Amino acid sequence: MIEHTETKPKLGVRSFFQDERTRNLVWQFVFFIVIVLLVFMTMRNVIEALTERGMAPSFKFLSFSSGITIGETIIEFDSRSSNLRALMVGLLNTISISVLVILFSILFGFVVVLCRISSNWIVSHVAKAYIEIIRNIPLLMLLLVWYRAFFLQMPGIRNAIMFHKKVSESGDISASMMLSNRGLHLVWPIPRDSFHIYRFILLGALLVAIAVYIVSRLDYRKTGRKKPGLLWAFLSFVGVAGVGLICMIGNEPFSLQYPVLGKFNARGGLYVSSEWFSLFSGLVLYTSAFVAEALRAGIQGVSKGQMEAARALGLGHLRALRLVVIPQAKIVAIPPLTSIFLGVAKNTSLGVAIGFPDLFSITGTIINQTGRALEMILIVMAIYLSISGLTSIFMNWYNHKVQLVER
Amino acid sequence: MNDLKNGQPFVEKRTPLSIVNMYILKNPILFWIKKNLFDTILSTILTIFSVWLLVKLLFGLIIPIISMNWTVIGDNLKLILTGSYPISQLWRAWLCVSYISLFGGASFGLASRKIPKAMVAILLLEGLLITLPFSGLAKFFLAANIVLSVAGFFLIRAFGKSKRLRIIVVAWIVFLPFAFICILGFTGQGGFWPVVATNYWGGLLLSLLIALTSIALSFPIGLLLALGRRSGLKFIKVVCTILIEVVRGVPLITILFIAYLIVPLALPKSMNPSVFIRAMIGIIMFHSAYMAEDFRGGLQGIPRTQYEAAASLNLSKAKTMILVILPQVFKRMIPVLVSRLTGIIKDTSLISIIGLLDMIGISSAIISNPKYMTSSPQVLFFMAVIYFVICYSISLASTKIEKNLGISTKQGASL
Numbered sequence A: 001m002i003e004h005t006e007t008k009p010k011l012g013v014r015s016f017f018q019d020e021r022t023r024n025l026v027w028q029f030v031f032f033i034v035i036v037l038l039v040f041m042t043m044r045n046v047i048e049a050l051t052e053r054g055m056a057p058s059f060k061f062l063s064f065s066s067g068i069t070i071g072e073t074i075i076e077f078d079s080r081s082s083n084l085r086a087l088m089v090g091l092l093n094t095i096s097i098s099v100l101v102i103l104f105s106i107l108f109g110f111v112v113v114l115c116r117i118s119s120n121w122i123v124s125h126v127a128k129a130y131i132e133i134i135r136n137i138p139l140l141m142l143l144l145v146w147y148r149a150f151f152l153q154m155p156g157i158r159n160a161i162m163f164h165k166k167v168s169e170s171g172d173i174s175a176s177m178m179l180s181n182r183g184l185h186l187v188w189p190i191p192r193d194s195f196h197i198y199r200f201i202l203l204g205a206l207l208v209a210i211a212v213y214i215v216s217r218l219d220y221r222k223t224g225r226k227k228p229g230l231l232w233a234f235l236s237f238v239g240v241a242g243v244g245l246i247c248m249i250g251n252e253p254f255s256l257q258y259p260v261l262g263k264f265n266a267r268g269g270l271y272v273s274s275e276w277f278s279l280f281s282g283l284v285l286y287t288s289a290f291v292a293e294a295l296r297a298g299i300q301g302v303s304k305g306q307m308e309a310a311r312a313l314g315l316g317h318l319r320a321l322r323l324v325v326i327p328q329a330k331i332v333a334i335p336p337l338t339s340i341f342l343g344v345a346k347n348t349s350l351g352v353a354i355g356f357p358d359l360f361s362i363t364g365t366i367i368n369q370t371g372r373a374l375e376m377i378l379i380v381m382a383i384y385l386s387i388s389g390l391t392s393i394f395m396n397w398y399n400h401k402v403q404l405v406e407r
Numbered sequence B: 001m002n003d004l005k006n007g008q009p010f011v012e013k014r015t016p017l018s019i020v021n022m023y024i025l026k027n028p029i030l031f032w033i034k035k036n037l038f039d040t041i042l043s044t045i046l047t048i049f050s051v052w053l054l055v056k057l058l059f060g061l062i063i064p065i066i067s068m069n070w071t072v073i074g075d076n077l078k079l080i081l082t083g084s085y086p087i088s089q090l091w092r093a094w095l096c097v098s099y100i101s102l103f104g105g106a107s108f109g110l111a112s113r114k115i116p117k118a119m120v121a122i123l124l125l126e127g128l129l130i131t132l133p134f135s136g137l138a139k140f141f142l143a144a145n146i147v148l149s150v151a152g153f154f155l156i157r158a159f160g161k162s163k164r165l166r167i168i169v170v171a172w173i174v175f176l177p178f179a180f181i182c183i184l185g186f187t188g189q190g191g192f193w194p195v196v197a198t199n200y201w202g203g204l205l206l207s208l209l210i211a212l213t214s215i216a217l218s219f220p221i222g223l224l225l226a227l228g229r230r231s232g233l234k235f236i237k238v239v240c241t242i243l244i245e246v247v248r249g250v251p252l253i254t255i256l257f258i259a260y261l262i263v264p265l266a267l268p269k270s271m272n273p274s275v276f277i278r279a280m281i282g283i284i285m286f287h288s289a290y291m292a293e294d295f296r297g298g299l300q301g302i303p304r305t306q307y308e309a310a311a312s313l314n315l316s317k318a319k320t321m322i323l324v325i326l327p328q329v330f331k332r333m334i335p336v337l338v339s340r341l342t343g344i345i346k347d348t349s350l351i352s353i354i355g356l357l358d359m360i361g362i363s364s365a366i367i368s369n370p371k372y373m374t375s376s377p378q379v380l381f382f383m384a385v386i387y388f389v390i391c392y393s394i395s396l397a398s399t400k401i402e403k404n405l406g407i408s409t410k411q412g413a414s415l
Helices: A013-018 A020-052 A083-116 A121-135 A139-151 A195-223 A229-247 A274-301 A304-312 A317-354 A359-370 A373-402 B016-026 B028-037 B041-066 B071-082 B087-111 B117-131 B136-158 B161-184 B203-230 B234-249 B252-266 B275-300 B304-312 B317-354 B359-367 B370-405
Strands: A161-163 A177-180 A183-186 A188-191 A254-257 A270-273
Touching (some): A020 B252, A083 A274, A083 A317, A083 A359, A121 B028, A139 B317, A139 B370, A183 A274, A195 A229, A274 A317, A304 A317, A317 A359, A317 A373, A317 B252, A317 B317, A359 B252, A373 B252, B016 B028, B028 B041, B071 B203, B071 B370, B087 B117, B087 B161, B136 B161, B161 B203, B203 B234, B203 B275, B203 B317, B203 B359, B317 B359, B359 B370
Antiparallel strands (some): A177 A183
């Protein structure tokens, strides 16, 4: 016999708790109370402990003179500058090195993945060995090996490894590149007086490039035939700038400054410290292995039939890759690439281990100097979160742009 | 075939090249070499270039590295592997290794009937290590490990088929508490098994203990965070999402600094956690957030019909999760978890920055000794090799597991 139970709404405490919505509300309320209590107690403990040490939380110390010296600065800085400015120096170092690392590891990762998927056995296995070695060693270990076992073992500045070594009449030794345990000295163009004329030529070249790009876009709208507009724009920029340079021979806008060996150091040219160079090159090596794997996953995600169909249509291997496989692979590869690029800015914080003054290492120094651990950690977290946020907003936008429009 | 115009039989012109080609086609080895190394002109150039590069690498880098003076490793091996753990108590660390040998052998026995190549390689390596001039203790335990893993391999068959898997799973779950009690000790100083405080732990031992504990603890925390993030309860969802995203947005080193500098302030004064505990808190916080995202991916892979089927069986929400959804998620998560393990092992290298003496911390301690000042490359290379061997073997194992479980998603074509 089946009993039919009436589902009339009953009143009373029991039925009140049997209603799912009420139960959810109660659960959330309990959770809310627990969280609030937890946060409150933590805050109280922290503030009490800090006040006891005479360090009640405040951000005034940011404007005090920092008293630290920083080796590499993009903006002006000396030990009298404020803590806030020291933080800015660190932030700029972090951002500049991250951007360079990302650009170079895209390029290098692309080369690695081309080798990895090559049909040549040796090439593909060399690339595989590279990827596996890099991916299975901690980044910190890699940077330390790179810095201490390679860069610091370079010869001293007097015996530096030099390219295009020249000895002048007065006995000065100069070279276009000097590699020593001090770092890397490179020949570098320095603007001369006539550079202010050349500036206008550069501006003109930029305008021409923009015009070329706009024309190619308009042409694409009209005819539907896609042409490499960006490439053309770039070429026209280089062309105009180059012609300008040739016209100004005799009164060049730049002069090449060669590093000249001094007694204890080299002067002139572009100087890159071993810390900067080992962090940069170590991160490029590390990141490009991951970029290569992400790209390979993308390429392998494209079904084999696509390649065969493209080849059957008479496209060569490279054109089939460029026109058919890579556009599809890009869609698959972008989400993992996003997280790799987000990782780069965070990974620069390991510069602290080899003495590169990035955001985190300067934070550490300021904490040591002032003892303001809580405030500094809050600031640095906020900065990293905004970098991550901006990067992921940009990558999401790009991802949205390239995703297939499903019809 | 006949040439119709002339009425003459078709004769293939035998140029020297075609004879060579025919010879190559017949010989499988030569054919492979031709196809994989000299297929096109570009391929030939690449082959020559990479052989040149490899030769250059061998003579310019690998031979100089091998011919360095490696005595620093021999002198400091104990320090690198276990830090300042008392020498008289080293047998405890060896005991943990023996436990791994026994049940590792048993796990191999569960997986295959013949002794697999990987196990043979490990046994051979252990045999090789015995011949090196180590202490008597090390030799004894190495020999014991060989015996134990072979014994484990065959003993597991003595149990009924249904019991085998259960024994292995329980053994690995019990391993971590066992290792902790074994290494930490439980009697007073004079006793049989004296306590060794965590600040004596170091080297590889410390890294591995922190890594294993962190993965064991961040597994449940990550699961809770993931469930919270998918929960229908708005407030819980928001809190979990913020926690996950904040942790994922900052470098591990900031989380470690929070654990190192802020956590002692936030806790009541009576609790003063050691640096070891603080480092572990930091790593667990960090990896729980990442694990939560792994779980979220796993949960999203479960089709909605599974929930509907469970609901039609009148299972409650909790029961649906525990009985229907999570077992499927766990199975899918195995390869992800294994790669997360290598990630955690690699990340533990950062604890040296907050002053713990893991391998990297030990390396600076060794280098600061004037006797070994010039040997920093050897020390660092050796440690890098240790990390590589551990992480690479784990990732090989993970590929194998992925294949065995048949959950590989890699189907794409090689180009």
